[in-house]
Amino acid sequence: PELNGDGAEILMKSYACQRRTPLKHHNAFLTEALEILAQNAEFNDNEGRSVAFRRAASVLKALPHRVKSMEDLRCLPCLGDHSQRVIKEILEDGSSREVESTRQSEQFQAMKALTGVFGVGVRTADRWIREGLRTPDDLIRTGQQLNRAQQAGVQYYSELQRAVTRAEAELIMAIVEAAVNSVLPGCQIQLMGGFRRGKEVGHDVDFLITHPEEGKEEGLMSKIISWLEEQGVLLYQKTTRNSYVERLDGPARSASNMDRFERCFSIFKLHSSASRSGSASTSESGSACDSGCRAVRVDLVVSPFSQFAFATLGWTGSKLFERELRRWAGQEKQMTLSSHTLYDSKQNLYLRAQTEEEIFAHLGLEFIPPSERNA
Ligand code: GTP
Ligand code: MN
Ligand code: MN
Structure with missing residues (x-):
């Protein structure tokens, strides 16, 4: 096994769920490069390759020191030939040609821009690129057929590109709490996703809601959404009902790992002044987002109490x-x-x-x- 500076052994376990991976680590110069290749593989619909690069990056995130030479990688799991080649080139030349040419490629940049639109996945973006489109502006200019989510995605594109701060997340938490408490007292509300892991910024804000009395949570989402709509908080929302059934013979095999909770993908409207001062202002209604307004992606999930830990x-x-x-x-x-x-x-x-x-x-x-x- 590898020795670190003090001569102590580093035992790197091979599953990421067996390891401690802090937010801040010592190898961003390598992990960012590997994650470009992972993202590019996703854009090419090659999930296996993408996961291989992400696993390699993840191992480097868990290292207690900065990688200085290929020697440092001896005995580490999940580093395939390709990842090792990329790391070697970066250690020797300061950058990897494959990573830089991927980063600069028109295809990669267009995929990044188009899948960056809320409601647009890899398949759709790929079809648009084959039709010669490159940016969200091209979608508007050429009058593409867009579904409701994509319309909102294009309309609030630049707002949604801006990272959500922890202060904004706290502000939205206060709004969600007000909504939930007024429609069903006694609920528990938890901030999830990246913010629960200690991130200072995120691409959205995720919430999980439950009620300690099993069954009380049924139909809760539509009440929360109505309240938020009355207050003029929502610029967009799409709610899905709970479709989970517990089968006696074990869970059904499903192709996707999407869960079946009652949930809502939404876009909240914050007043910029409010998001600066930290006080919630929800009095103005309407669905336009003017210059004094901020659009933020919010995911709400309602879970029965018995499934709350999961x-x-x-x-x-x-x-x-x-x-x-x-x-x-x-x-x-x-x-x-x-x-x-x-x-x-x-x-x-x-x-x-x-x-x-x-x-x-x-x-x-x-x-x-x-x-x-x-x-
Ligand atoms: P940022 O939002 O970019 O800061 O990162 P994040 O980690 O919060 O990512 P995101 O909001 O996309 O997802 C939050 C967590 O919810 C991740 O762990 C996802 O795996 C999980 N998640 C998102 N969608 C689903 C889903 O449909 N089903 C399940 N089971 N989990 C999901
Ligand atoms: Mn998130
Ligand atoms: Mn989310």
């Missing part, structure tokens, strides 16, 4: 950490983990949990706190 774990991220948890459960434990439940295929039963700690224990994993799930 939902909490599932919505904290990072995406790679979640993916690795599910892979660990399946490959090492013959279990199926989702944001709803954990199913043990050897015992043919659902393992219940009230807390995240209990879920890690069921999985035979050491508990990793949210701030160290930045894989």
Whole structure:
């Protein structure tokens, strides 16, 4: 095993969910490069390749020191030939030609710009690029057919490109709390996603809502949305109903790892003055976003109390950490983990949990706190 500066052994476990990955680490100069290649693989619909680069980057994030030579990488897991080649070139020449030419390529930049529009996925962006479109402006200029989400995405494009600050997240938390408390007292509301992991900025703000009395949470989302709409807070919203059914013979195999909670993808309107002073102002109604206004993506999820621990774990991220948890459960434990439940295929039963700690224990994993799930 590799020795660090003090001669102590670094034992790098191979699943990201077995490791502590802090937000700030020592190898951004390498991980940013590998993540460009990961993103490019995603744009080319090559998920396997993308995950391989993300796993490699994630290992470097967990290292307690800056990589100085290829020697430092001996005995580390998840570093394939391709990742090693890229790292070697960066260590020797300061940059990788493959990474730089990818970064500069017209295809990559257009994919980045178009998938950066809320409501636009890789398939759609790819079709538009083959039709000669490159930017969100091109979509407007050529009068492309857009669905409701994409229309909002184009309309608020530059606002949604701006990172959401923690102060703005707190402000939105206050608004969501006001909404939830006025439609159903006694709820629990939790800030999820990157902000729960300690990030200072995010691309959106994620919330998980539950009520300690099982069943009370049914139909809650539509009431919250009505309240927010009356207050003129919403620029866009799309709500999906809860479609989760617990099957006695274990969870159905599903192609996507999307969960089935009652949820809402939305765009909130904040008044810029309010987001500066930190006080919520929701008096003005209407759906326009004028110059004194800020548009922020918000995800709301409602979970039954019995699934709250699983939902909490599932919505904290990072995406790679979640993916690795599910892979660990399946490959090492013959279990199926989702944001709803954990199913043990050897015992043919659902393992219940009230807390995240209990879920890690069921999985035979050491508990990793949210701030160290930045894989
Ligand atoms: P930023 O928003 O960019 O700061 O990062 P983030 O980590 O908060 O990402 P995001 O808001 O996209 O997702 C937050 C967490 O929710 C991640 O761990 C995702 O894996 C998870 N998540 C998002 N959508 C779904 C979904 O449909 N199902 C499940 N189970 N999890 C989801
Ligand atoms: Mn988020
Ligand atoms: Mn989100």
